[in-house]
Every structure is written in structure tokens, then in C-alpha cells.
Amino acid sequence: MKILRLLRFQELTYNQKEKRLAASIKLIVGSKPLNLSLYKLALKHVSVAKETKSGIKISNERLEYLGDAVLGTVVAEYLFMKFPYRDEGFLTETRSRIVNREALNAVGQKMGLPKLVEAEMEGKIPFSFKSLYGDMLEALIGAIYLDRGYGFCKKFIYKRLIIPYFDLDDIIKTTANFKSKIIEWSQKDNKEIDFVLKSVSGSQRFKEFVIELNIDGETVGEGKGPTKKKAEQEAARMACEKLQLVF
Amino acid sequence: MKILRLLRFQELTYNQKEKRLAASIKLIVGSKPLNLSLYKLALKHVSVAKETKSGIKISNERLEYLGDAVLGTVVAEYLFMKFPYRDEGFLTETRSRIVNREALNAVGQKMGLPKLVEAEMEGKIPFSFKSLYGDMLEALIGAIYLDRGYGFCKKFIYKRLIIPYFDLDDIIKTTANFKSKIIEWSQKDNKEIDFVLKSVSGSQRFKEFVIELNIDGETVGEGKGPTKKKAEQEAARMACEKLQLVF
Numbered sequence: 001m002k003i004l005r006l007l008r009f010q011e012l013t014y015n016q017k018e019k020r021l022a023a024s025i026k027l028i029v030g031s032k033p034l035n036l037s038l039y040k041l042a043l044k045h046v047s048v049a050k051e052t053k054s055g056i057k058i059s060n061e062r063l064e065y066l067g068d069a070v071l072g073t074v075v076a077e078y079l080f081m082k083f084p085y086r087d088e089g090f091l092t093e094t095r096s097r098i099v100n101r102e103a104l105n106a107v108g109q110k111m112g113l114p115k116l117v118e119a120e121m122e123g124k125i126p127f128s129f130k131s132l133y134g135d136m137l138e139a140l141i142g143a144i145y146l147d148r149g150y151g152f153c154k155k156f157i158y159k160r161l162i163i164p165y166f167d168l169d170d171i172i173k174t175t176a177n178f179k180s181k182i183i184e185w186s187q188k189d190n191k192e193i194d195f196v197l198k199s200v201s202g203s204q205r206f207k208e209f210v211i212e213l214n215i216d217g218e219t220v221g222e223g224k225g226p227t228k229k230k231a232e233q234e235a236a237r238m239a240c241e242k243l244q245l246v247f
Numbered sequence: 248m249k250i251l252r253l254l255r256f257q258e259l260t261y262n263q264k265e266k267r268l269a270a271s272i273k274l275i276v277g278s279k280p281l282n283l284s285l286y287k288l289a290l291k292h293v294s295v296a297k298e299t300k301s302g303i304k305i306s307n308e309r310l311e312y313l314g315d316a317v318l319g320t321v322v323a324e325y326l327f328m329k330f331p332y333r334d335e336g337f338l339t340e341t342r343s344r345i346v347n348r349e350a351l352n353a354v355g356q357k358m359g360l361p362k363l364v365e366a367e368m369e370g371k372i373p374f375s376f377k378s379l380y381g382d383m384l385e386a387l388i389g390a391i392y393l394d395r396g397y398g399f400c401k402k403f404i405y406k407r408l409i410i411p412y413f414d415l416d417d418i419i420k421t422t423a424n425f426k427s428k429i430i431e432w433s434q435k436d437n438k439e440i441d442f443v444l445k446s447v448s449g450s451q452r453f454k455e456f457v458i459e460l461n462i463d464g465e466t467v468g469e470g471k472g473p474t475k476k477k478a479e480q481e482a483a484r485m486a487c488e489k490l491q492l493v494f
């Protein structure tokens with residue numbers, strides 16, 4: 001079936017609007033769509049979706065659910081390969097800095113999704129909806145995955161999403177070092193901070209450290225972990241949240 | 248490179264223990280490993296990992312991070328295809344009933360991971376660690392993904408994980424109907440429940456409903472959503488959590 005689609009007989013049946021859409025998608029994705037209806041669906045925000053007789057709203061939300069998962073996996077692998085010596089905590093944290101609403105929304109806009117939507121919806125854009133382009137980007141990834149398979153989709157995400165739009169050096173500089181953030185803050189604000197080891201449990205082989213973080217004598221965070229370092233990070237993270245320290 | 252590995256020259260260098268491990272993995276995965284070291288790593292729980300000179304613990308945690316993502320995507324697609332008329336809320340909820348610690352832990356045990364670990368660790372199993380086999384199953388999926396690629400890994404998850412171990416009919420019967428759960432509970436406990444529409448905002452095209460759930464006059468949940476039904480579900484979900492109603 002994919003072979004037949006690769007031959008692109010479908011294109012012969014495109015109307016003017018569909019031809020323009022296919023051309024725009026080629027610019028964004030890097031290759032002509034095989035199944036254009038998937039991309040049309042990806043651009044269909046729930047706010048413009050019509051309800052069918054049976055009460056189902058056909059919108060891009062299902063594709064968004066799928067694309068979100070695919071994007072998560074591809075970014076997970078990208079970081080896994082790029083940072084062979086970093087632990088899973090670092091990888092998870094770094095991934096969440098790439099795969100989050102605000103970042104994806106900004107990227108969706110830079111990629112040119114607004115123009116695509118304008119053309120497709122003929123002006124009726126639900127501007128009020130905040131993460132519109134982030135959601136749509138995920139739906140687009142879902143459509144690419146179904147249209148072209150995992151390998152193609154992975155290349156798309158690497159080459160046209162992560163590499164051009166994310167400065168990893170910049171992202172990892174600010175990633176996850178909650179302890180140093182707290183120390184920096186305490187020095188500036190002249191606070192006394194103290195990481196206190198409360199307990200160590202477990203066997204010799206598998207230990208669990210519990211560490212409390214006190215600021216000027218008051219406990220503001222507690223962390224558990226298999227190493228002191230991780231427990232401290234956890235306690236510092238909790239404190240950063242409580243104190244609303246932003247990175 | 249994969250071609251060379253497919254020719255399996257590596258096997259000639261296996262010692263007795265490695266031969267046994269490769270055979271056991273073939274039983275579980277359905278095919279001999281190409282790169283055995285990935286599977287060895289997948290079985291290395293952090294509690295038995297040794298620290299290297301540079302202070303890095305080589306354990307299965309990184310593979311677990313990767314496998315968790317791959318599993319999430321494969322299950323997402325499986326449900327996407329199986330339920331073409333269900334919305335993303337249903338799909339997300341159903342997925343979380345498959346991809347969760349307890350379920351995966353049980354499946355990992357049924358699949359025969361304990362025997363594999365026993366052989367590999369020569370008895371030194373960290374029994375104290377609760378989700379050991381669920382974590383290990385995710386790490387195994389990460390190893391299969393790296394060893395054999397996405398397509399193979401997807402087939403493994405479909406055929407040897409979802410289909411044999413999860414009764415989807417049973418799972419969806421109890422999925423996500425928080426509203427009916429609350430109603431059922433109220434009838435049994437003779438409580439009066441009331442879903443109150445508090446506000447509708449947004450444009451004609453994109454509405455947001457806010458619904459409050461009162462039980463015997465007291466507000467126990469509030470939900471927002473693009474339809475009344477979703478807002479009610481959300482409110483009922485919050486109430487179920489507060490009341491600690493278990494499914």
C-alpha cells in the first residue's frame with residue numbers, strides 16, 4: 001500500500017487548495033505527503049472540528065496523543081546517544097526541557113505552522129488558544145509517523161526540530177543543578193544553608209539516603225535517593241520549588 | 248554493522264554462561280540477541296552495579312529510561328489503531344493502565360525475568376526492591392530497541408507483552424468512567440450528588456465549561472473541559488481521588 005502511495009497517484013486528484021497544502025507541508029517536513037488527509041487532520045484544532053452525527057468530534061487530538069509519545073521517544077534516544085555518560089535523571093530532566101508546551105509552541109510558530117493553519121482554516125484561527133501550535137506540532141509528528149513510519153519521523157525530528165531549534169549546550173547548562181542554584185541563592189541573600197543526612201537505610205548493596213535541607217535553621221526540603229548526591233539534589237529541588245527560584 | 252552482527256560471529260566467543268543467557272533471551276524475546284552486552288546491561292540493577300573509577304555507576308537505569316519511552320509509544324499506537332473512535336482522554340487513561348509499575352512488574356515476573364536475573368546475578372537478587380522486574384522489563388525493551396530497531400521491538404511488545412498479558416476488554420471496562428463510579432458510590436452510600444454548571448467561557452467555536460460536583464451540598468470536585476461531558480468527568484475524577492474510591 002505504501003508503495004502505491006509512493007507512486008503518488010493521489011496527487012492527480014488534488015484540488016488547488018490541496019496542492020498548496022501539499023507544497024507547504026513539503027517545505028516544513030522535507031518531503032511530499034503520501035497521505036494528505038493525515039496532515040489535514042493534524043491541522044484540525046478541536047475548536048474548529050465539527051461534530052459528526054454520532055457525536056464524535058473529529059479533531060487533531062488523537063494525532064497529538066500519538067505524536068507526543070513518538071516525540072518523547074525520539075528525544076529520549078537522541079539524548080541517550082548524545083550523552084553516553086550521564087544518568088537517567090539528567091536525561092529525563094533535559095528531555096522535559098525540550099518536550100514541553102512552551103518550547104514546542106515557540107518551535108511550532110518558528111516552523112511556519114501559523115501560515116499553514118491560516119491557509120487551511122481560511123482565516124478562522126482560534127487565537128485564544130494558548131498552546132495551539134505546540135499541540136499542532138505534536139499532531140503533525142503523529143501524522144508524519146503514520147504517513148512515513150518511525151525512521152522517517154525520527155530523521156524529521158532530529159534534523160528539522162532538535163538541531164535547528166534547540167541549543168543543547170544552553171539547555172544542559174541550566175539543567176537540574178538545583179544544589180548549586182540553592183547555594184548561589186543563599187550566598188546572594190546571605191542565608192545559611194545546611195544539608196543534613198537524616199538516615200541511611202537498606203542493605204550494603206542498595207542504600208537509601210534521606211537528606212534534609214535547612215535554610216537558616218528551617219527545613220525547606222527533603223530528598224531521598226540511592227546516593228547522597230541524588231538525595232541532596234532532590235532536597236534542593238524541593239527547596240527551589242518552595243522558594244520559587246527560577247532558572 | 249548490523250549485517251555483521253546478524254552473521255553472529257560474536258556467538259563463537261560466548262562462554263558457557265553467555266551461551267545460556269543468549270538461549271534464555273531467545274526464549275523471552277523470540278530471537279537470539281545480536282549484541283549480548285546490551286541484554287547483560289539490561290539485567291544489571293543499580294543495586295549490583297559497580298562504580299567505575301570516574302564515579303559512574305553502570306546500571307540498567309539508562310536503558311530503562313529509553314525502554315519506558317519506547318513502550319509508551321508502542322502502546323500509544325496500539326490503542327490508537329485498536330480504538331479508532333475513542334478520544335485521546337480514553338487512550339491516555341487506558342495506556343496508563345498498561346504502562347504502570349505494578350502491571351509491568353507482574354508481567355516481568357510472568358515473562359520469566361526472575362530466572363534470568365538469578366542466573367545472571369548468580370543468586371544475588373536485591374529482593375527488597377519492589378518494582379525490580381517492571382524496571383528490568385523496561386530496560387529489556389530499551390535493549391531490544393537498540394539491538395534490533397523499532398519495528399522488531401514493536402512486534403515484541405505487541406506479540407509477547409500486550410496480547411498475552413493484558414485483557415483489554417477487562418481494562419477498558421473499568422477505564423475512566425469516574426462519573427458512573429461516583430454515581431454508583433452515591434447510590435450505595437445514599438448520598439445526594441449534583442453536577443452544577445458554573446460557567447461557560449470562550450468563543451462560540453471554542454468553549455470551556457466549568458462544572459462543580461457537590462455531594463450532600465459540599466463541593467468535592469471541579470472540572471474544566473471543552474464539553475460538558477469532559478468537565479463532568481474531570482470533576483468526578485477529582486472527587487474520586489478525594490474520596491479515595493478505588494476502581
